[in-house]
Amino acid sequence: MKLFAQAALLEDGWARNVAIDVGDDGVIVQVARDAEANGCERVNGVLIPAMSNLHSHAFQRALAGRTGGSGRGASAHDDSFWTWRQAMYRFLDRVDADAFEAIAAQAYVEMAKAGYAAVAEFHYVHHDVDGVAYADPAELAWRIVGAAKIAEIALTLLPVFYAHAGFGGTPTTRGQRRFAHSIDTYALLHDRLRKARNQHGYVLGLAPHSLRAVTAEELMALVPLAAPETPIHIHAAEQTAEVDACMAWSGMRPIEWLLHRAGVDARWCLVHATHMTEREVADLAASRAVAGLAPTTEADLGDGTFPGSAYVAAGGRLGIGSDSNTIVDPFAELRQLEWSQRLRERKRNVLARDAAISVGTSLWSAAAAGGAQALGRRTGAITAGYRADLVVLNSDDAALAEQAPESMLDAAIFGPCTKPVRDVMVNGRWIVR
Numbered sequence: 001m002k003l004f005a006q007a008a009l010l011e012d013g014w015a016r017n018v019a020i021d022v023g024d025d026g027v028i029v030q031v032a033r034d035a036e037a038n039g040c041e042r043v044n045g046v047l048i049p050a051m052s053n054l055h056s057h058a059f060q061r062a063l064a065g066r067t068g069g070s071g072r073g074a075s076a077h078d079d080s081f082w083t084w085r086q087a088m089y090r091f092l093d094r095v096d097a098d099a100f101e102a103i104a105a106q107a108y109v110e111m112a113k114a115g116y117a118a119v120a121e122f123h124y125v126h127h128d129v130d131g132v133a134y135a136d137p138a139e140l141a142w143r144i145v146g147a148a149k150i151a152e153i154a155l156t157l158l159p160v161f162y163a164h165a166g167f168g169g170t171p172t173t174r175g176q177r178r179f180a181h182s183i184d185t186y187a188l189l190h191d192r193l194r195k196a197r198n199q200h201g202y203v204l205g206l207a208p209h210s211l212r213a214v215t216a217e218e219l220m221a222l223v224p225l226a227a228p229e230t231p232i233h234i235h236a237a238e239q240t241a242e243v244d245a246c247m248a249w250s251g252m253r254p255i256e257w258l259l260h261r262a263g264v265d266a267r268w269c270l271v272h273a274t275h276m277t278e279r280e281v282a283d284l285a286a287s288r289a290v291a292g293l294a295p296t297t298e299a300d301l302g303d304g305t306f307p308g309s310a311y312v313a314a315g316g317r318l319g320i321g322s323d324s325n326t327i328v329d330p331f332a333e334l335r336q337l338e339w340s341q342r343l344r345e346r347k348r349n350v351l352a353r354d355a356a357i358s359v360g361t362s363l364w365s366a367a368a369a370g371g372a373q374a375l376g377r378r379t380g381a382i383t384a385g386y387r388a389d390l391v392v393l394n395s396d397d398a399a400l401a402e403q404a405p406e407s408m409l410d411a412a413i414f415g416p417c418t419k420p421v422r423d424v425m426v427n428g429r430w431i432v433r
Contacts, residue, residue, distance in 0.1 A: 001428060004040035005047035005392075007405035009361065011381045014405050018047065022388040026428030030384055043392045045422050046405050048364065049381050050117030050389040051330040052371030054292045055233070055271050055321025057122055058104035058144065063091050064326040081239055081301040089175030093129055100125065101143035108151035110328040117389035117426045119153055120321070120375050122207055122233060122271070124160035124179050126189070131177025137185065138192050145200050152431040154389070156375040158207035158233050159193060161186045161214060161222055167249035169215050179209075183221050190225050203376045205231035211246055211254050219262060231267060231376040233292065234258070238272035238303050255280040264289050269319070269374040274304045281307050285316035290374040294323030295336035308341045309350050312366075319370030331413045331420055334363045338413075360410035387427050394422035 001022040008018040010031065019035035022028055067087050095103070104121075111119055121144050127133050134140070141159060148155035162179040165172050172180045181189065190206070197204045206226040208214040211234075214222070226232055237243055237254040246254045255276050258264050264287045271292040273284060284291065293306055301324075311318070320333040327333075338359060341350035352359040353366065365381075372380030379387040393408055395401060399417035400408060412420035424432035 002040040003043055003047075003390075004035065004037040005043045005045075008047040008382055009049065009365070009405075009409075011383050013357065014361070016405075018382075020047075020382065020388070022428045024428075026388055027378075028382065028384050028386050028388050031382060043423065045392040045395045046408050047382065048391050048393060048409070049368045050379070050391045050424060050426070051115050051364070051368055052319065052375045052377065052380060053111055053116040053119040053321050053330070054269060054290070054319040054371045054374040055122055055294050055323050056107070056111075056119050057124075057324060058107040058147065059092070059095060059100055059125060060088065060323075061107040061110075061325035061328070062095070062099075062103045063088060064324070066091075081303060082241070084301055086175065092125065092175075092178060095125075096129060097134075097139055097143055100140055101147050104144055104147035105150045107322075107325050107328065108147050108153045110325075111322065112151050112153050112424055112426070113421065113432055114329045114331075115391045115421045115424060116322075116330060117154060117387075117391075117424065118156065118371075118375055118377055118379060119148070120156040120158055120205070120231070120233065120269075121148075122158050122160060124162050124207075124209060126159075126181065127178045129178070131180070133185070137189050141189070141193055145202060148202070149200075152426060152429070154377065154379075154387075154426055155201075156203040156205055156231060156377065157193060157197075158205040158231070159186070159189055160207040160209050161218070162209040163218060164213050164215065166212055167245050183218060186222070187225060203231070205233060205376065207233045210235040210242075211257060212242060216261065223262070226267070229267070229376060231269060231374060233269040233271055233374070236270045236273055237275045238298070240275055240304065243275050253277065253280065255284060259283050259287060266373065271321070272298065272303065272306075274298060274306050276307055278310065281310045281316070282314050285311055285314035288317065290370045291316060291318045292321055292374060293318055293333070293337060294321045295333050295340060296327040296329075297323035299336055299340070300324065300326050305340045305344050306337070308337060309345055312351050312353060317370045317373065318366060319374050320367045321371075330367070331417070334360075334367060335413050338363060358407060358410050360413045361406070363413065364409050388425055389427065390425040391421055392423035394419050396422070
């Protein structure tokens with residue numbers, strides 16, 4: 001397949017009259033600038049690399065819009081992440097395996113239409129509604145795999161190890177009964193999924209839930225299960241109460257503990273990383289790990305504001321995810337991320353990494369690259385050797401009409417754009433047109 005775009009966002013910036021040769025395996029063979037369209041399929045708009053969604057809890061899509069009232073026992077003034085979490089636990093009492101798959105399929109179709117070509121599913125619901133393991137302990141993981149196939153979106157599957165309700169090995173609660181594993185049962189689950197990954201085409205990662213849910217000894221036992229290139233994802237420092245509890249347990253903050261004790265490197269994605277000191281910001285950036293941000297979920301749950309300007313200035317890598325799937329839209333995630341920094345810093349265009357590149361282009365490029373790293377996939381850029389995961393922007397949307405390519409992403413992210421995506425290609429196949 002040969003594609004031709006009048007303009008495309010390449011690794012080193014915008015280019016005109018771009019021809020892209022895609023092999024039968026869905027991988028880009030060659031990219032040429034200032035090319036002719038002869039023999040090529042013309043794409044109907046500006047071409048950009050598709051986004052990777054680095055953090056999803058697909059089942060929570062069905063909870064979106066259902067938590068506007070205060071949680072049980074909470075007043076309108078003290079509703080929080082923690083009361084929302086109790087509502088989520090109650091919701092899971094009603095979700096069987098069939099519903100679980102249907103919800104995930106709906107979420108993944110929405111992701112594809114929004115411009116995500118791949119998703120990392122942080123999969124921690126393992127057992128039935130009574131907390132009993134299925135006859136096949138990977139039953140709900142297969143439902144995630146099936147949902148991704150329905151949507152034709154690429155999947156990085158992150159089976160989650162969850163064993164405790166709090167730091168220091170606190171026993172799980174009734175609401176967490178569907179999540180819990182021992183090291184032995186988790187190792188069997190991970191091995192079962194490892195053996196099937198080539199058959200089903202997913203990337204398999206490793207996901208200790210958080211330092212709240214995993215002891216230090218368990219974390220050290222889990223990491224060797226990961227092959228050298230395996231993505232490792234963990235929640236960290238989302239809530240100030242979590243930071244305080246970690247300090248009480250270990251004398252260290254969550255990000256600090258992970259950086260000093262867990263060997264964090266480029267395989268790792270630290271999800272949220274909302275509450276960091278200046279030292280933690282610098283050390284996380286230096287580790288080459290990805291900060292996995294979910295700006296709309298973090299805003300919805302009142303988590304706090306990621307120290308984005310300092311992290312970007314330190315050269316930190318980042319990506320975005322839809323997390324609770326209250327909003328499924330990479331443009332909205334980047335808008336919320338940038339706007340949160342503007343409110344924090346009282347400045348504009350805070351996260352632009354280069355004065356010569358617009359903030360929209362800078363944000364999209366950085367998040368696409370960071371997301372690809374976190375998912376363990378060669379994607380996120382239009383270049384030879386990478387998957388042909390592409391988005392055609394919708395120039396028929398009034399906010400994008402007559403925009404120059406260099407300002408197209410700024411208009412899509414920050415303008416009154418209602419439908420920024422026209423077409424989506426995943427691994428060389430158009431799945432949205």
